[in-house]
Amino acid sequence: MVLQKKGLKVAASLLALSMAFGSVGFAQTDIGNGKSGYSQDQKVIARVDAARAIEHIRYLSEEIGPRPGGLQAEKESAEYIANVLKSYGYEVEFQYFPVADQYIADVSFADGTSWQMAAAPNGKVSKEDVTGEVIFVDGGTNPADFPAYTAGKIVVMPRASSVAGYRTQVDNAVQSGAAGVILQSLVGSRGNYGQTFNPSLTSAVEIPVYGAAYIQGEWLKEKLAEGPVEINLSAEHFSNLESVNVIATKAPKGNNKNTKEVILGAHHDSVVGAPGGNDNASGVGLMLELARVYKGYNTDKELKFIAFGSEERGLLGARYYVDQLTQEQRDKIEAVFVPDMVATSYGPAKNLYAMTPNGSTNIVTDSTMAAGARLGNSDILPGTFGSSDHVPFHNAGIPAALFIWMGIDSWSPLVYHIEKVYHTPQDTIEDNISPERMQSALDIIGAGLFDVVRKDVPPLNK
Structure with missing residues (x-):
């Protein structure tokens, strides 16, 4: 994750959840028209497995290691991700783009x-x-x-x-x-x-x-x-480097040409010298595990799984992807889910946040907050943050949100925590990965995403 010193603002989330869903018994409450409820969430959370996701982290961070954008190791990462997605039955393409020396x-x-x-x-x-x-x-x-x-x-x-x-x-x-x-x-x-x-x-x-x-x-x-x-x-x-995005597509069950598109995307590169276990093999592991589970279900929307290259060099892969889209293609995208650093074991980073660049809510934040409420999972909170691959989509008018574990100590002055070892050689499974945090992220993001691709998600206050 490209992390810059930017403002970060988190809403009074527990109060908001209490007002939206009630303070008692919301764990199995259907949201909106009732098509998406606790029983539907179980189709995802009963099947997602943190151990499988962590095995992807292991391969990327240990077998390949540091994956700087544009270098051979990043291409090896892309090949691994593509082969996993192909093994699940997805059609996969590579999107190459130039990057600096x-x-x-x-x-x-x-x-x-x-x-x-x-x-x-x-x-x-x-x-x-x-x-x-x-x-x-x-x-x-x-x-x-x-x-x-x-x-x-x-x-x-x-x-x-x-x-x-x-x-x-x-x-x-x-x-x-x-x-x-x-x-x-x-x-x-x-x-x-x-x-x-x-x-x-x-x-x-x-x-x-x-x-x-x-x-x-x-x-x-x-x-x-x-x-x-x-x-x-x-x-x-x-020199003369190319970085790469890996794109897998799951067609909708219908043939309506006006069908919307939903993206789950995570960057697969790391900074120089860092094996990138949490940043961001964890996001890739989550994406691949949800791709495995979703392949067995009919979905109403076109679903794309994208591993973005060179995020650490300035969100280059996501920027390139968005820049290549026509306005018609941009308008087709209903939601973009971006997991980045979703499995840290660092204690002070105690909550999973659904972040938008300007703090606004959208279909991505609403669906995951609702999923957390239905599941009785209080990890998820809303917030404001840039510096990841959700930003180019947001700037293009496409609803998008970042998912990341952080901790907030105070508002004035603002004091927040991410793990001490991100972007370092210690970003490893041993030093920086929590199976429990990974499972929580899989449950919340997986259930929220499934809600969106199955049906339109109404506002939380409906």
Whole structure:
């Protein structure tokens, strides 16, 4: 998920639910005209299985690993998703689109392990290894911070908070004879561990300069505490890149040419260096599991399952998809469901939110809030948030919503939580995936989506 520092506002949801459905016994209450009720929800929730969804997370995050937009690993992800959807009987197509260059670094150790980082475009970017012993420098903005034995060493430093500051750090390391520089990302304002980044240098330097995730810097310090550490640095400039959307279609049971279309879409890329377990193999896992269940049911709407590429590079896959649509095709889309980070085990991110960019309600938020009420599942709350693939659809006038686990501590000042390890090498099943959270998201989103594709959903206050 592309997460920026934007306003986030959540309604007084429990009061709203109480007013809409009553405070007692709403778990099995039909909404609207009665066609969609608790018994219909069971067609989905009795069959969806968090373990199946997590197996998709496992393959994407462990067998493939980091999936930066436009690189081979993202294409492997697309192939996996396409093959799973084809195995369920869906027709699948690939939609390719151009994306900007990538500068990817590899840091390898004597035991054969390696870490992916991001490289400075105007540092040394070469497949030719630079080998050296690691030293840790706490500071670096002052030449005196570097020990006399820096020459020939690979210097690891916590990056300065400003670009100008870390440029000074790099310049001083170069002047001290360093063979390479690894800048450790910082802990963010919400306590989130910093991700890999491409350092922006004022001018070209003849040594490799890499941007490491915060945890990678901590791991290097732990290794150094045990004894000398030698690493190999290499990097590659990838150009003429294409990213890819994967699109599967389920035709409606009728042949009405005016039939509406509903989309369940989740991005399948990750940031550099992150295996992307929760962000966003979890959303893909949820999408694939619902695709498996829905294949066995007749639906009144055309249903599309889309894995978007390069979300982490600026919502590029979703933007491209929307940009290619004619106005007639846009008008046909009734609802877009976007699961992004739907299975975190991080305790403070305690609620699943249905977010729209401007806080408005629509068929997506209404259907899932109603499903949560019918099922007696209080996890789901409404809210306002951008920064994911629902935004391009919303901007095109198409009802869309993001689903994500978050926690809100206060409104003034606004304090909210997402997991500390998103966008980092620790975004793994072991460190960041909850089967219970995944099951809750499958139940709520699955029931709400089924309500929409079976019939029109009336307003919650009807």
